[in-house]
Amino acid sequence: MEKAKITFYGGVGEVGRSAGLLEANGKSLLLDAGIKLGEKVEFPLIPEEKFGDIRNVFVSHAHLDHSGFLPHMYAKDFTPPKIFVTKPTRDLMGVLLADYLKIQKLREQKLYFGEDEVNEVMQHASLQEFGKAFRADFDVTLHNAGHILGSAMAQVEVGGKKLLYTGDISMRNTRIMEGAARGVHAENLVVESTYGGKDDILPSAKDSMKRFVDSINETLREGGFVLVPSFAVGRAQEILLALEDYMRSGALTKAPIYIDGMIGKAMRIYRQNVIYASESIKMRILTSDDDPFKSRFFHIPKTRGREDVFSEPAIIITTSGMLLGGPALIYLEKMHSDPKNKLIIIGYQAEGTLGRKLLSGDKKVKIGEREIELLMKVENIRISGHADRNELLQFIKGTKGLKRVFLVHGEKGGELREDLEKDFEVVVPKLLDEYEL
Template sequence: MSAVERQLDELEETITDEVPAGISISDVKYEGPELVIYTRDPKEFAADGDLVRRLASKLRKRITVRPDPDSLSGPETARERIRDIIPEAAGVTDLDFHADTGEVVIEAGKPGMVIGRHGSTLREITQEVGWTPEVVRTPPIESSTVSNVRNFLKQEREDRRDILERVGRQIHREEMADEQWVRITTLGCCREVGRAAFVLSTAETRVLIDCGDKPGAEDEVPYLQVPEALGAGAQNLDAVVLTHAHLDHSALVPLLFKYGYDGPIYCTEPTRDLMGLLTLDYLDVAAKEGRAPPYESGMVREAIKHCIDIEYGDVTDIAPDIKLTLHNAGHILGSSIAHFHVGDGLYNVAFSGDIHYTDTRLFNGAVNEFPRVETLVLESTYGGRNDYQTDQEDSERDLKRVINETYERDGTVLIPAFAVGRSQEIMLVLEEAMREGEIPSMPVHLDGMIWEATAIHTTYPEYLRDDLQDRIFHEDRNPFLADEFNHIDGGEEERQEVADGGPCIVLSTSGMVEGGPIMSWLRHLGPDPDNRMVFVGYQAQGTLGRRIQNGWDEIPMNDRGEGRGGTLTLNLDVETVDGFSGHADRQGLENFVRTMNPRPEKVLCVHGDESSTQDLSSALYHEFNMRTFAPKNLETFRFK
């Protein structure tokens, strides 16, 4: 008998002793980080609202209770009874029964009303019909991504259960190492922006944190071939943790499966969906530009199938000697700071991913309170000594000024925008400004993936600011459904109509002008001096966006997905409005560390140009008297 089997037998004995007489325990299994308890008495289990909480506290495990299939009422009878229990105002749109696990997936416009106060409605459902309810939100804006991901995972339920059981056994395997140590190896994004990738190693475990590309440099990928990563075989990686879905952090995660990785990817639920959206588009752009894609679309599906979603604040076992907790990073939807607790109090490391320290219109600011942190791996995108962004109110005032001036001269405002994050931030500013009469009401055209990304935002309002959640819950107040917003879905013909029409605003991908529909908009709008191009996001070195921002007005149009070569002369005005970035500026990064509780002993400054990482490292050392580093790629740091 294996160590895991012995462990499960002991857990089953403990659970049987703890539950009241009359409740049977028929099986206990690991599925990923969760302990799943099967019972023939689900109604009695649900009747004691504190039983699961007491078991989770005693066993120090995340617990799910499922009924044995032979204890269930028939789906048709259950369907009718469930609809009687759930308030009509919850807006139930679908009930999907899975007899193999005894789960019923309830899709509703207002999941909170399905859950009930402290889960009371869920318990009532199980008490009445025996089925274990799982609740998902019906997107207020229809999202093909969310629909496709949910349908795919439904089709792959059997495979996914096999994956989760295998992962669960790996997590809870017996520790074999005789010694203890903690190391971090840098595989990318050191003294540069992009291709984020790190390996956190112990004597027992290897975890890859992020695996992204480098904007404007297709051939520069993370150093995955080194022994600490895939050089010793993809099977030697125990887990992948994805902080957020931007391509400079996620683009090459599916590539791991091409090389034989078959383990879990830990991330938030919106990060999983956005990764699917952005990586599939990444492949599409590569094909249009005549580049060989690094992997096939099937690898994206494999990545999604292997995702284990974690909510903010949940402490989750991901290896015998590592616990992971994800915290809000304030950067984009679902973005996380990944906190690792290694060993039995041995060491604690936090990877910031990308952070925004203060609140924005979309998100609460990044969390910086942890039980323990000895080392912080901190992004430094705006870490340079002069990287101070404009106050958000001033930025919004500046943007409204530019829009009003352009409107008065009958021009169009073109805003290159990242589909995820900055676009939705700008949409909220524009919606309020038009509603308050601060700018004229005019069409706001959304091109590229912006509309689809917005739909995903409305699917997960619990990851947004509280006041924005409230507005989205009330359809008549949902700012993303304002009449001014128009989804461009007619391609080149519709773009020409917009260019020939009256004053308007265009938000288009890509945010760094590296291909995509923005190139078409430059052809349509670039020659007219009455138009304006406004940069509201970071432009990495080497990108066309950075060159235009620095004054280029003759730009090459070949090999950028247009199918046409030549040079385009830009006559439109070009402006930069700071303050909308999803990254903390220099002051924000310093404040993040200053108010961090506890303050770390060491900080590795990464994900920034060379001068930015060195400037921030020096400033943190002098201000807080801590050990700081601006590492290069392929360095390894031992902490224990």
């Protein structure tokens, strides 16, 4: 019997820098290679001498907290690992890593990697399909994770048993994604727990979307503009297709929807990889002339200063999601002094970000060097790409043959413990913890 273990170098007790290393008799597979983006960038705590041992990496999806460490690994003096991903993950990673390089150039004193490393990551990606087993030192099969396009869970044969690594998961069927696969067989489960806290029960997607649409209608009817900051990949595409639907049906007041920042690029990659999306959206594209990804309601700003956007009331969906930078700040400057306008915050806002300050009611804030006084309305409507507490519990309990659960990727994983520990061994790992499998 092989001696197998998993070591958690990041992404435990936190959201960010996901990296868990599987090892058995000289074989190795790193589960995700992420960074943590906050006021400064944090990396997985992989010791320098360990890099030479990492032969393979599986990347669950394109978000930087799962993929951002890859170019760093390629910049090191070791034979770089092979990278196993789905095709949409590779394509979306191209957009996000290029953007990360830009942020790095702006913020860091020292450059850890350059364009060459990003290109190398893209070239070395080995593309894998859902449901078809492949070899990455271990036998691996991918299952749909339901989180963003291409997001995958990895079921790995290790130590004579199966281990399921979820990455980020969502159970809900959305316009673009079918919910995560259930009932996969695994003795060991490494599962995300972003919304594992006692209070993390999210309203249904339908209810949140209705509130969202009502709120936008209210502002458009008053003649105001709506600003929705969003991450580039995932929710932005879901929201855009939802707004398109509501507008076509007449439930949402007709107005131009402006797409700004990297959201447009990611949108094109979604369209190119639509074969990986839900059956319903594929059917719609196949059977009708109107392609929701190229809707007549969508517009791209034409001027650098975005003056053209403000000719008539409009909806603006733009990066960055936490108002850390990007075109969102240009819009905020233009919109903040008119009480008819509205800022709708839909995603998680980390401590210390402008988004968090506005959410907690601060009216005097700084954009760059300039202090502004916010007169526009601010609203918070959570539209999530993650399973909530109840969905996590259902997912975990539905896993076949399950013996042990590792709760990762979250600050409140521990709060799931008492609901699970009569049926399973529950582990909430700490950084650098090592477990035999």
